[in-house]
Amino acid sequence: MNYENITCDKEQGVAQLTINRPKKLNALNRETLKEINDAIKILESDDEVKVIILTGSGEKAFVAGADIAEFADFSVEKGTELAQKGHQEVFDKIALLKKPVIAAINGFALGGGLELAMAAHFRIASDNAKMGLPETSLGVIPGYGGTQRLTQLVGRGRALEMIMTAGMINANQALQYGLVNHVVPQDELLVFANDLAQKITKNSLVAISYAIEAVNAFDDKKENGYKKEIENFGKSFGTNDFKEGTQAFLNKRKPSFPNS
Template structure:
């Protein structure tokens, strides 16, 4: 599919999605969010895609927030609908997706950009990356999950500090507090992301999807994460992959998972 704001490439079952608005520091406008929704839905249902890497065009910015120009003139109801739509169509879609998604963060990840990175399952970041939620400097608060996902990743105290001060942190600090999984050079960013995703794709895909569901359940109001784990654990025993995995272990060979 051809997009106006995205560039996609598929290689060895890894779909790389590049947000391509470099002259706007890859800011998320409505068209970009709509195209991300279409692209991700297609990727999650496409058997040729095992996992996804999301990155930004150029060296300066992953995503430098939402397109603030689109906020002008909104009333409270329209703003709430905008936030709800983004949650449902993109950010929650990524977090709850059945396939692993890595954010390859090159440069600025601010506002909606940091929220996009946090919705991904893993964050590999370049050493020039900068992170922040500056919404309070505009008279706003984060509206795409930032007030919920940041505390989950870095703890309540640090999250409140970052959100209320609106100050940026660098890549090393992001790694120290648990916001980033790995810090690499800009040149290593996509290769390292692909390398890690390749390792994940060598595992049983239905088990990977079950693990994502079980982990997310522990952070979902009204759902018992331990009970979800029990159910997902049991469900794995209905698959052919567990038979292959156990047989391969006992036979001391590398398993060949088929995802069924």
């Protein structure tokens, strides 16, 4: 896969998708979003890829926000279309992906950058990371899921404070809030992310995809999360992974999941 604004590398079942615009602090523009969409489609259908790590290039930023120059003169209609397209093609696509996505936040994650990280299934951060949704300082609100996902992750009060003040929190505050799962030194971030990814690859990817679907149902007001859990629990019994997992347990050996 050859791209202008991202890179994508695969090793031992783990794909690392890196936003690669260091001179722009990896800011998201339309072309970058298109490339992310394209890469996610390819990785989703690649049977060799079991886990995706999402990160930014360099040591300063994960993604420092959106490229404001691209939408500074947008109309109401264009602004609405921008948000809707972003949801459908990138942010919701990542959140609903059946393969695990880990965001490795290696610096500033602001605006669309934090929204991108929040779309991942969970987040780890380097100790120099700073996170925030500064959109209200520009006279706009978060448009790529920030008002919803931040509220779900940190609670209504903290989410509203972050959005209203347009301020940043550091990595330790993000850990305290539950916005990230782990904080590690920057030079250990990708090693730590890969270690987590490798732990995930040892488990049933079919079961993991069912679990992601059930957890996402918790956030979907049209769907009953408990009902989805029961449904997917039952479906698990019809998989080859279940047969392998239970036989391995009963025979006191490590499982080798066929992922089917």
